[in-house]
Amino acid sequence: MIVLAVESSCDETSVSINRDGKEILTNIVLSQIDVHKQYGGVVPEIASREHIKGVTMVFEEALKESKIKRSEIDLVAVTKGPGLIGSLLIGVNAAKAFAFANDIPIIGVHHIAGHIYANAITKDLVFPLVCLVVSGGHTELILMKEHYDFQKLGETMDDAVGEAYDKIARTVGLGYPGGPVVDKLAFEGIPSYKMPDISMGNTYNFSFSGIKSHVINLVHNLKQRNEELNIPDLCASFQKTVSEVLVSKSIRAIKEYNAKMFIIAGGVAANKGLRARISEKITDVEVLVPEFKYCTDNAAMIGIAGYHLYKKTHKTDDMTLNGSSRVKLQEY
Numbered sequence: 001m002i003v004l005a006v007e008s009s010c011d012e013t014s015v016s017i018n019r020d021g022k023e024i025l026t027n028i029v030l031s032q033i034d035v036h037k038q039y040g041g042v043v044p045e046i047a048s049r050e051h052i053k054g055v056t057m058v059f060e061e062a063l064k065e066s067k068i069k070r071s072e073i074d075l076v077a078v079t080k081g082p083g084l085i086g087s088l089l090i091g092v093n094a095a096k097a098f099a100f101a102n103d104i105p106i107i108g109v110h111h112i113a114g115h116i117y118a119n120a121i122t123k124d125l126v127f128p129l130v131c132l133v134v135s136g137g138h139t140e141l142i143l144m145k146e147h148y149d150f151q152k153l154g155e156t157m158d159d160a161v162g163e164a165y166d167k168i169a170r171t172v173g174l175g176y177p178g179g180p181v182v183d184k185l186a187f188e189g190i191p192s193y194k195m196p197d198i199s200m201g202n203t204y205n206f207s208f209s210g211i212k213s214h215v216i217n218l219v220h221n222l223k224q225r226n227e228e229l230n231i232p233d234l235c236a237s238f239q240k241t242v243s244e245v246l247v248s249k250s251i252r253a254i255k256e257y258n259a260k261m262f263i264i265a266g267g268v269a270a271n272k273g274l275r276a277r278i279s280e281k282i283t284d285v286e287v288l289v290p291e292f293k294y295c296t297d298n299a300a301m302i303g304i305a306g307y308h309l310y311k312k313t314h315k316t317d318d319m320t321l322n323g324s325s326r327v328k329l330q331e332y
C-alpha cells in the first residue's frame with residue numbers, strides 16, 4: 001500500500017510517501033523558520049502565504065524523489081488539525097485537490113497522532129504503552145492499549161513545554177525556536193539556579209507557566225541589580241527541573257498501567273537532556289524515541305498515522321474534509 005501524506009499545520013510544508021506504513025520513500029520538508037525568525041515566533045498570516053508559495057513544489061519534489069507514479073498511490077493522508085487554521089487549510093485543500101484529480105481516497109489525520117506514530121517508523125508499537133507528548137502546543141501523558149486508542153492520563157494546565165522553552169529563550173535573547181538552543185546551552189552549564197516546585201502533586205497533570213514566570217522574573221531582577229546572568233546555568237537549571245517532572249510522571253504511569261513500552265512524541269522529543277534522563281531512569285520497559293528528523297513537524301509521521309488509521313477503521317473521508325484548529329485526539 002502506497003500512502004502520500006501532507007502536513008502544513010504550523011510553519012513546515014511537507015509531503016511524504018510511504019510503503020505499507022513502514023518504508024519512508026521520501027519526506028520533503030520546507031521549513032519557514034528563517035522567515036519567522038525575525039519576528040521571534042510564527043506569524044500565522046505569513047505562514048499561510050508561505051505554504052501557498054511552497055506546496056506545489058513540495059508535492060512535485062516528493063513525487064520526483066520517490067519515483068512513485070500518481071497511479072500507484074492508494075491513499076492520501078493529511079493533517080486536519082489541530083494547528084493554525086490558515087496553514088491547515090492550505091495542506092487540506094492541496095491534498096483534496098490531489099486526491100480528487102487522481103481519484104484516490106483521502107483520510108484526515110490528527111497532528112498529535114502523527115507525532116505519536118513517528119515512533120512506529122523505527123519499530124512496531126507494543127501495547128499497552130505510555131506516550132509522553134511534548135510539543136510546542138501540547139504536553140500530555142497518553143495510555144494506548146491498542147492502535148488508535150488514546151486515553152489521556154493528564155495534560156498541561158497552562159503552557160506546553162515547547163512553548164515554555166521558546167519563551168525562556170526569547171527572554172534571554174536566544175532567538176526562535178528556542179528549544180534546540182536552550183538544550184545545547186544546558187549541557188554547557190550547571191543547574192545552579194533554584195527553580196520552583198512544578199510537580200503538581202500526585203496527578204498526571206503538568207504546569208509550566210510558574211517556572212516560565214520564575215525564569216522571566218529572575219532575569220529581570222538580575223538586570224535591574226546589574227548582576228550577571230549565567231545563561232548556560234539558567235538553561236541547565238530549567239532543563240533539569242522540566243525533564244525531572246516529565247520523566248517521573250511517565251515512570252509512575254508506566255508502573256500503574258503495566259506498560260510494556262514507553263514512547264515520546266513531539267518537537268521536544270528531540271531534547272537531548274530529556275532523552276538522556278529517559279534512558280538513565282526508564283530501564284524496565286522498552287523505550288522508543290523517534291529519529292531526530294521525525295521529531296519536529298513532518299509529513300512522514302502523518303503518513304504512518306494515516307496508514308494505521310485506515311488499517312484500523314477501513315474508513316476514508318470525502319471532499320467535505322476540512323481543517324480545524326481544535327480537534328480532539330480521540331475524535332478520529
Ligand code: KG4
Binds near residue numbers: 138162270
Ligand atoms: O512538534 P513541533 O515541531 O510543533 C508543534 O506541533 O508544536 O514542536 C515544536 C517545538 C518548539 O517549541 C521547539 O522549541 C521545540 O519543539 N523543540 C525543542 C527541541 N527541538 C525542538 N525543545 C527542546 N529541546 C529541543 N532540542
Ligand code: ZN
Binds near residue numbers: 297
Ligand atoms: Zn507538531
